[in-house]
Amino acid sequence: MIPGTKYSAGLLVxxxxxxxxxxxxxxxxxxxxxxxxxxPFYSMNYVLGVSIVSTxxxxxxxxxxxxxxxxxxxxxxxxxxxxxxxxxxxxxxxxLKKATFNLFFVxxxxxxxxxxxxxxxxxxxxP
Numbered sequence: 001m002i003p004g005t006k007y008s009a010g011l012l013v014x015x016x017x018x019x020x021x022x023x024x025x026x027x028x029x030x031x032x033x034x035x036x037x038x039x040p041f042y043s044m045n046y047v048l049g050v051s052i053v054s055t056x057x058x059x060x061x062x063x064x065x066x067x068x069x070x071x072x073x074x075x076x077x078x079x080x081x082x083x084x085x086x087x088x089x090x091x092x093x094x095x096l097k098k099a100t101f102n103l104f105f106v107x108x109x110x111x112x113x114x115x116x117x118x119x120x121x122x123x124x125x126x127p
Contacts (some may be wrong), residue, residue, distance in 0.1 A: 004054050007118045011049055011111065015042050018110050031099060040086070042107045048078050049111040056119060067123075071115075078108060 019042050026033055052074035056067055082104050089100075 004057050008050050041104050045107040045111040
């Protein structure tokens with residue numbers, strides 16, 4: 001099996017479950033959003049998460065000394081994408097800024113935890 005394929009599938013399932021749960025929790029706590037409103041946040045985190053892990057797997061064979069820097073750079077890219085594409089729309093509305101940041105932060109945290117968990121297992125199995 002290609003390294004990272006199992007991670008991609010697992011992350012997709014994890015984020016789909018989190019997506020449905022996140023949507024339900026928002027509705028229960030009085031912050032209902034349309035089901036599709038969460039999609040850009042989860043999609044962006046999935047695509048960037050898989051890209052970062054794939055890059056780290058490829059670099060682990062030849063440039064293992066820079067993996068930490070690449071991982072941190074990937075997190076920086078995720079935040080940059082959020083602040084460039086999602087955050088400007090919220091300028092001037094403090095309540096909306098907090099709500100939208102939480103819409104981003106939940107899938108971000110789930111993706112980072114999954115990345116770290118998978119990479120620890122992958123890198124510890126290497127000879």
